[in-house]
Amino acid sequence: MEAQYRPEVIEPEAQQHWEEKQIFKATEDLSKPKYYCLSMFPYPSGKLHMGHVRNYTIGDVLARYHRMKGFNVLQPMGWDAFGLPAENAALANNVAPAGWTYANIDYMRGQLKRLGLAVDWSRELATCKPDYYRWEQWLFTKLFEKGLIYKKMATVNWDPVDLTVLANEQVIEGRGWRSGALVEKRDIPMYFMRITAYADELLSELDNLPGWPERVKIMQRNWIGKSFGVEIHFPLLPSPALTPSPSPSGRGELRAADAGEKAGGAGGEGTTSASPEPVLKVFTTRADTLFGVTYVAVAAEHPLAHEAAAGNPELAAFIHSCKQGSVAEADMATMEKKGMDTGRKVYHPFTNEPIPVFVANYVLMGYGEGAVMAVPAHDERDFAFAEKYGLPIRPVIKPVDGELTLPLGEAYVEQGVLFDSGDFSGRASQDAIEKIALVLKNLKLGEKRTTYRLRDWGISRQRYWGCPIPIVHCPTCGDVTVPDTQLPVVLPEDVKIDIGSPIKKMPSFYETACPKCGGKAERETDTMDTFVESSWYYARYACPENAEAMLDERANYWLPVDQYIGGIEHAILHLLYARFFHKLMRDVGLVNSNEPFANLLTQGMVIADTYYRDLGEGKKQWINPADVEEREGVTVLKADGQPVTVGGTEKMAKSKNNGVDPQSLIDQYGADTARLFMMFAAPPEQSLEWSDAGVEGANRFLRRLWKTVYEHVEAGEVGSDGFDLSGLTPAQHDFRRLLHTVITKVSDDIERRKQFNTAIAANMELMNALVKLEGNDAQTRALKQEALEAIVLMLAPIVPHICRSLIKALKPGTCLMGAAWPVVDESALVRDEIELMLQVNGKLRGKIKVAADASKDSIEQAALDSPDVQKFMDGKPARKVVVVPGRLVNIVV
RNA sequence: GCCGGGAUGGCGGAAUCGGUAGACGCAGCGGAUUCAAAAUCCGCCGUUGGAAACAACGUGGGGGUUCGAGUCCCCCUCCCGGCACCA
Numbered sequence: 020m021e022a023q024y025r026p027e028v029i030e031p032e033a034q035q036h037w038e039e040k041q042i043f044k045a046t047e048d049l050s051k052p053k054y055y056c057l058s059m060f061p062y063p064s065g066k067l068h069m070g071h072v073r074n075y076t077i078g079d080v081l082a083r084y085h086r087m088k089g090f091n092v093l094q095p096m097g098w099d100a101f102g103l104p105a106e107n108a109a110l111a112n113n114v115a116p117a118g119w120t121y122a123n124i125d126y127m128r129g130q131l132k133r134l135g136l137a138v139d140w141s142r143e144l145a146t147c148k149p150d151y152y153r154w155e156q157w158l159f160t161k162l163f164e165k166g167l168i169y170k171k172m173a174t175v176n177w178d179p180v181d182l183t184v185l186a187n188e189q190v191i192e193g194r195g196w197r198s199g200a201l202v203e204k205r206d207i208p209m210y211f212m213r214i215t216a217y218a219d220e221l222l223s224e225l226d227n228l229p230g231w232p233e234r235v236k237i238m239q240r241n242w243i244g245k246s247f248g249v250e251i252h253f254p255l256l257p258s259p260a261l262t263p264s265p266s267p268s269g270r271g272e273l274r275a276a277d278a279g280e281k282a283g284g285a286g287g288e289g290t291t292s293a294s295p296e297p298v299l300k301v302f303t304t305r306a307d308t309l310f311g312v313t314y315v316a317v318a319a320e321h322p323l324a325h326e327a328a329a330g331n332p333e334l335a336a337f338i339h340s341c342k343q344g345s346v347a348e349a350d351m352a353t354m355e356k357k358g359m360d361t362g363r364k365v366y367h368p369f370t371n372e373p374i375p376v377f378v379a380n381y382v383l384m385g386y387g388e389g390a391v392m393a394v395p396a397h398d399e400r401d402f403a404f405a406e407k408y409g410l411p412i413r414p415v416i417k418p419v420d421g422e423l424t425l426p427l428g429e430a431y432v433e434q435g436v437l438f439d440s441g442d443f444s445g446r447a448s449q450d451a452i453e454k455i456a457l458v459l460k461n462l463k464l465g466e467k468r469t470t471y472r473l474r475d476w477g478i479s480r481q482r483y484w485g486c487p488i489p490i491v492h493c494p495t496c497g498d499v500t501v502p503d504t505q506l507p508v509v510l511p512e513d514v515k516i517d518i519g520s521p522i523k524k525m526p527s528f529y530e531t532a533c534p535k536c537g538g539k540a541e542r543e544t545d546t547m548d549t550f551v552e553s554s555w556y557y558a559r560y561a562c563p564e565n566a567e568a569m570l571d572e573r574a575n576y577w578l579p580v581d582q583y584i585g586g587i588e589h590a591i592l593h594l595l596y597a598r599f600f601h602k603l604m605r606d607v608g609l610v611n612s613n614e615p616f617a618n619l620l621t622q623g624m625v626i627a628d629t630y631y632r633d634l635g636e637g638k639k640q641w642i643n644p645a646d647v648e649e650r651e652g653v654t655v656l657k658a659d660g661q662p663v664t665v666g667g668t669e670k671m672a673k674s675k676n677n678g679v680d681p682q683s684l685i686d687q688y689g690a691d692t693a694r695l696f697m698m699f700a701a702p703p704e705q706s707l708e709w710s711d712a713g714v715e716g717a718n719r720f721l722r723r724l725w726k727t728v729y730e731h732v733e734a735g736e737v738g739s740d741g742f743d744l745s746g747l748t749p750a751q752h753d754f755r756r757l758l759h760t761v762i763t764k765v766s767d768d769i770e771r772r773k774q775f776n777t778a779i780a781a782n783m784e785l786m787n788a789l790v791k792l793e794g795n796d797a798q799t800r801a802l803k804q805e806a807l808e809a810i811v812l813m814l815a816p817i818v819p820h821i822c823r824s825l826i827k828a829l830k831p832g833t834c835l836m837g838a839a840w841p842v843v844d845e846s847a848l849v850r851d852e853i854e855l856m857l858q859v860n861g862k863l864r865g866k867i868k869v870a871a872d873a874s875k876d877s878i879e880q881a882a883l884d885s886p887d888v889q890k891f892m893d894g895k896p897a898r899k900v901v902v903v904p905g906r907l908v909n910i911v912v
Numbered sequence: 913g914c915c916g917g918g919a920u921g922g923c924g925g926a927a928u929c930g931g932u933a934g935a936c937g938c939a940g941c942g943g944a945u946u947c948a949a950a951a952u953c954c955g956c957c958g959u960u961g962g963a964a965a966c967a968a969c970g971u972g973g974g975g976g977u978u979c980g981a982g983u984c985c986c987c988c989u990c991c992c993g994g995c996a997c998c999a
Contacts, residue, residue: 059999061999062998062999064999099999102998102999103997103998103999104998104999175997176997184997185997186997186998187995187996187997187998188997188998188999189997189998190997234916234917235916237915237916238915238916238917238994241914241915241916242915242994242995242996244915346996346997347995347996347997348913348914348995348996349913349914349994349995351913352913352914352995353913353914354913381913400913473996474996476996477996477997479997480997481997482997548997549997549998549999550996550997550999553999586993586999587916587917587992587993587994588993588994588999589994589999590916590993590994591915591916591994591995591996592994592995592996592999593999595996623917623918623992623993624992624993626992626993667991667992668991668992669992669993670992670993672998672999673998673999674998674999699924699925699936699937700924700925700937701924701925702925704917705917705918705925706917706918706991706992706993707924708924708992710923710924710938712923712924712938712939713923713924713937713938713939714938715938716936716937716938717937719937719951719952720937722951722952723952726952764928767928768928771928772928774928776924776925776926776936776937777925777926777927777928777935777936779936779937780925780926780935780936780937781935781936782936783935783936783937784935784936787936854932856931856932858931858932858979858980860979860980861931861978861979861980862980863932866932898979899979900979901931901979901980903931903980906931906932907931907932907980909931909979909980910979911979911980
């Protein structure tokens with residue numbers, strides 16, 4: 020064995036061995052339990068950052084641990100290769116997105132391999148390859164035919180200067196990131212996936228996911244946002260200016276799940292119903308406050324708003340001003356709440372009192388009916404709005420056991436008891452909601468309804484670098500899906516990029532014949548949201564080379580994924596879409612399980628400081644943390660010494676250029692040190708502010724481990740028969756108990772707690788004790804052999820390269836890949852004496868040693884006899900003695 | 913704004929079910945080794961008072977429950993993630 024730890028020698032050697040022997044190639048094997056371990060695949064942004072190292076090391080530790088526990092492990096890897104950054108890079112560097120993407124994949128694959136991941140590379144996939152996305156297109160056509168994909172209008176960010184649609188990320192402070200122009204909202208036709216049809220199942224199945232973090236399930240529940248309420252119809256007074264012209268529609272029965280569909284069409288359903296009388300529909304979860312309604316507010320896109328604006332230039336201007344700004348909900352929610360009276364009025368369904376209708380910029384067209392009844396006395400937002408516009412505030416709910424202080428200083432939002440509410444006065448809120456719904460139903464002015472916050476998923480993107488939507492627009496046949504035989508619709512890769520998608524200007528792409536009638540037709544030139552690709556890749560890994568089908572029976576062998584690992588930022592969108600897709604695939608017969616991911620580990624963000632220079636008009640130049648330094652208290656760019664602006668601390672991302680490349684760390688210390696340091700720095704679920712302080716310590720520990728094994732091995736072979744467990748000295752006995760306590764703890768830390776920092780700490784503690792173990796006799800050497808073997812095997816999932824070398828040195832002829840996880844010797848854990856803490860009035864005052872099997876009475880007596888305790892009892896009698904077995908005794912005086 | 917999470921020594925963190933706060937590591941300080949340095953090894957290392965023994969205080973801030981609270985409950989502050997076209 021070499022005296023020096025040389026990662027630059029042993030790491031490539033180990034990696035080459037694993038690759039040549041195809042150690043990690045997974046095959047379906049019914050003789051072992053399967054373990055499908057999946058880390059979220061990376062977007063090939065250029066280089067790995069620390070978040071990737073964290074993510075993939077966590078996955079690798081779990082994959083390697085389960086392999087040692089006898090599982091048939093699959094750990095695949097691939098590339099989430101379509102996306103906006105490729106187009107940005109193409110624009111900046113005048114290269115094709117495809118070439119840029121493939122070059123990044125090649126570089127990053129090399130980096131991942133250098134980390135020594137136990138990945139089956141034979142299953143590698145990239146979502147931008149036709150052999151992958153053709154199945155996405157195939158599924159699209161099936162879903163379109165089933166009505167699970169449909170077309171409707173939707174609102175996007177429009178850059179009036181560059182004449183392009185902008186992603187939310189490209190809107191900075193209300194302006195386009197390149198042009199600096201004020202962004203406008205614009206309605207365009209898009210394809211939607213009917214995720215709302217699965218809302219109930221997506222919600223209820225969360226209860227069948229015990230292996231998911233509670234916080235993620237809570238976020239998904241809130242996102243789906245099922246609420247029980249009442250739809251209320253406010254009859255419209257005839258317009259003072261015009262005769263009302265309700266758009267004809269027989270679809271007044273459409274429920275909330277479809278609300279978005281009609282909303283986008285800006286269709287008129289909102290002002291119509293089955294009854295001939297025009298009504299304004301609102302949805303509320305607080306029907307008990309109905310008598311407190313003092314105005315009704317509609318979204319700027321609401322048909323009634325448009326109608327009212329026809330003869331009212333001021334209102335038209337206000338509605339137009341609501342169109343300014345991004346469509347992002349965060350922007351909508353934080354902007355100043357503004358409104359304007361439409362001049363139109365509705366009747367209160369019970370009192371027949373006329374109520375004004377406002378247009379308000381805070382009412383969202385996409386949720387419910389695009390209209391709300393406002394109760395300033397019992398809703399904070401309505402209260403603020405009413406104060407601003409001098410609208411009446413009419414309290415109708417009071418606390419069950421008290422009175423309201425009038426006038427109200429703020430909205431009283433709790434449920435309570437109704438007053439000033441006609442026949443409903445005196446009823447409790449819940450009871451009143453039921454009764455009011457019933458009476459409204461009898462009057463045909465409303466009914467109980469369930470709504471969801473969840474909206475259907477708009478998947479059209481007006482971008483180039485994505486999967487083409489397999490639709491042909493035929494002037495005679497309409498939207499026709501591309502038949503299986505004509506798939507895939509291949510995205511041309513050799514393109515020139517400027518503003519706007521090149522395939523929209525490429526007749527060779529969009530000119531085609533209608534698959535139905537053979538007439539002249541045009542292809543859809545929008546591409547799909549990249550979330551579509553990442554919604555099913557986990558299943559394709561089971562059969563990535565299958566050219567005949569999207570999935571085959573191997574998917575049912577491997578699925579569901581036993582352990583999914585990825586950033587907490589995906590808690591809602593990606594994970595919800597993937598769950599949705601799994602159910603879609605189940606319902607077309609591709610998989611037989613209900614959920615894709617049995618266990619989920621949400622890794623905390625690796626965050627880093629951001630730095631930028633303002634280029635004006637909302638444009639910023641982001642500067643990498645590696646390129647700045649502090650000079651005399653000022654943060655400056657190293658290159659020119661000029662100051663930079665310090666931004667916030669945010670997740671490492673391409674867009675903020677704050678990713679730290681792990682390559683120099685790996686080059687300097689090796690992959691094992693990088694892996695060990697990353698796992699030791701913090702528990703996986705916690706967010707981690709990046710700092711390389713402590714890397715030295717991780718490397719030092721590995722050198723120390725190497726040296727300890729080296730010295731042990733150099734001292735000669737240890738006879739396996741020289742180990743006499745009954746003849747251990749007390750110190751040796753204590754050490755062996757520590758060893759087996761640590762094996763118990765580390766197993767639990769990795770398998771159940773998934774907290775690797777403490778698993779590493781326990782091994783360090785054991786190493787510290789081992790180094791202090793005196794003596795060179797056969798007993799001691801056998802004990803050290805047992806401990807070193809266990810430490811090396813316990814650390815193997817985390818630092819596999821060094822452990823491969825060390826196990827070969829400790830047990831010549833053994834192979835790490837065949838090695839099993841260390842087994843606990845329960846008999847080593849037995850103690851005959853334990854230490855108990857002594858408290859007086861909850862304060863620590865001393866400790867005693869008692870026999871492990873001492874009775875409660877004898878423990879109490881021993882505690883009361885202790886001089887440490889008596890000193891603080893001041894001669895007073897014990898009022899109470901609390902004995903916590905195995906822990907402490909608390910004496911209350 | 914809404915939803916979710918977090919805050920513990922100079923720093924990263926530990927304390928797993930309400931029961932010894934600060935494991936393990938980093939940095940720092942002192943010592944050994946060395947011609948010297950690096951590396952390595954040994955020791956100290958929450959704050960205040962004290963020569964020490966020891967005592968008091970101490971887990972973002974305020975209040976509460978409990979024999980006992982970093983952990984549970986209420987209120988607040990700040991930070992991080994998400995908010996449907998970043999992935």
